[in-house]
Amino acid sequence: MLTKENIADWFKQLQLETCQALEIADGKAKFSSDKWSREEGGGGDSRIVQHGNVIEKGGVNFSAVWGNAPAMLVKELNLSSNNSRFFASGVSIVIHPENPFVPIIHMNVRYFEIDENTWWFGGGIDLTPIYVDKEEAHFFHNQLKIACDKHDPNFYSDFKKWADDYFFIKHRNETRGIGGIFFDKLNSGKTKEKLFAFVKEIGNSFAPTYTQIIGKKRNLAFTAENKQWQFLRRGRYAEFNLVYDRGTKFGLETNGRVESILMSLPPQANWIYNHLPIRNSLENQTVTFLRKGIQWSDV
C-alpha cells in the first residue's frame, strides 16, 4: 500500500536528484542545505544556490509537515472535527538564471492528506522567459504533453488551461510567462498509485527539460538592455508571487518558514514607472505572447 511516508520519501529523492542534475548543468553552483523543523510537527530542507555559472539564485525545497489542521483548512474542507490532523509534503523549485535569455522556471509537486479517504496530489510547472522563443516554448509544452499523455489523454489540455488561469497577473492582464501545467486536488478517476505515477513523471521530467533549455541559451551574449528587461520582468514575477501565489499566501498566513517560502523572489527586480517596450522590439514581441490560450504544443 502506498503510504504518505512512501510519497514523502520519493519527494526527498526527487530533491536530491534534481539538485545533482542542476549542479552538473550549471558547472559551478553548489546547493547548500538549510534544514528546519517546526514545533507543530515536521520540517524541511531548503536547498539554495546563489551565484552559479547559469543560476543566479534558486532553490529546490523539500518539506514534510504535519499537525492539527489549520482553522482555514478545517473550514474549507468542511472537516467534521477541530482535531483533524493533516500531513503535507512536496518539492518546490524556482530558478532565476543570470542570463536573460535563459528563462525562469518553477515547479511544484505536492501531496496532502487528512486521512485515508481525504487526500490529494497537486502540482504545476511553468516557464517564464524574459524573451519568448517560440521554439523553446513549443519544446517545453511538448515535453509536458508527452509526460501527461502517458497517463491520461485529457491531462495536458485540462492542466494547460488551468495553468493559463493560475499563472496570470490579473492587474497587469498578462500571463506570468508561457504557462505550463497546473493541477490541484487530484484524487479521483484513477487509483492513488496511478495518480502518484503521474506526479512522479512530472517531477522527473523537470531536470532533463530545463537542463536542455539551459544548454541552448547559456552562452548567448546579452547587453545591459537585455539585463534591464530581465529586471523588469522579474518585478512582475515578484508581483505574482506576493499578490497571487496560493502557496506563498498560505505559507505567510500560517506562519510558515519565511525564507523558504520567499526563496522564489528574484535576486534583483526593478520597477520603472509606466515602462512601455519600443514598438517592434523583441521586448514588445514577448509581451504580445503573454496571454492565455496559446497552444504552444501545436506552434
Added chain:
Amino acid sequence: MLTKENIADWFKQLQLETCQALEIADGKAKFSSDKWSREEGGGGDSRIVQHGNVIEKGGVNFSAVWGNAPAMLVKELNLSSNNSRFFASGVSIVIHPENPFVPIIHMNVRYFEIDENTWWFGGGIDLTPIYVDKEEAHFFHNQLKIACDKHDPNFYSDFKKWADDYFFIKHRNETRGIGGIFFDKLNSGKTKEKLFAFVKEIGNSFAPTYTQIIGKKRNLAFTAENKQWQFLRRGRYAEFNLVYDRGTKFGLETNGRVESILMSLPPQANWIYNHLPIRNSLENQTVTFLRKGIQWSDV
C-alpha cells in the same frame, strides 16, 4: 459649507505645492504629469519623478474618483441600497531616494464620502530609513506630534500606535520603518471643518519635514555595501506594499490604475536568501529598531 469639491481642490493644491517643494529640494528632478480618467467617473494626475539628484524614483499622486459604490464597499458599510454612489479623493506620496542614508517616505491623505451623513478622512505618514538614525527619528516623530497636538491631545499617541500596527510586516515580524501616524474613518468628535483642518496640517507638514531630512543626509558618502543594504530593505518595502497595504490591495482588486497604484514600488529591490546582518553592524542595529512601541518623540 465644506463640500467634497472644496476638499478635492485642496488636495490638488497640496499636490502642486508638494511637487514644487520637492523639485526645489532635489535641484534637478522635474515631475512629469500623467493625467488619467476612469470610465465610471473621475480620474487623477500621477506626478512622477525619476533620476533626480536626491530622488531616484517617486510619485505624488492626486485622484478624485466617483461612481457606484463597489460591491465590497456596499457590504462593508452595510449600505441600504445597491445604487449607492461614492466619492473618494486624496494625495499619495512615496519617495525612494538614491542615497541609502536618506530614508524612504510615504504619505497619504484622503477623503471618502457616500452622502452627507456618511463620510470620513483617512491618512498616514511613515518614514522608512535604510539606516535608523535616532536623531532623525526623533525629529520626524516630534514634527508629527507638534502637528497633531495643535488639533487634539490624543491624536499623536492614538495614531502613532495605529501606524505601528499598520506599517508592520507580519511575516518578517518587523515594522516597515520607524512608523509615524495612521488614521482611518475619522468622522467624529469634531466638526468636519476641524477634522479637515487637521488633515491639512498633516499634508502641509510633509514637505518641510522631509526636505529638512533630505538636507541633512543628501551629501553623505555611501559604499556599495550601503547600497546593497538599501536594495534589501527596499525588498521588504515591496513585500509590505504587495502583501499588506490596504490601498494597494483595494486598488488592484477594484481595477484601479495599476501604474499609479504601483508607483510605490522601488526602482530596484534585491533578495538574498536568509540574509543576516553582521553582529554589531549598523545594519544589525537598524533591524533592532524595527519594532512596535518605540516612543521616538521621547528619545
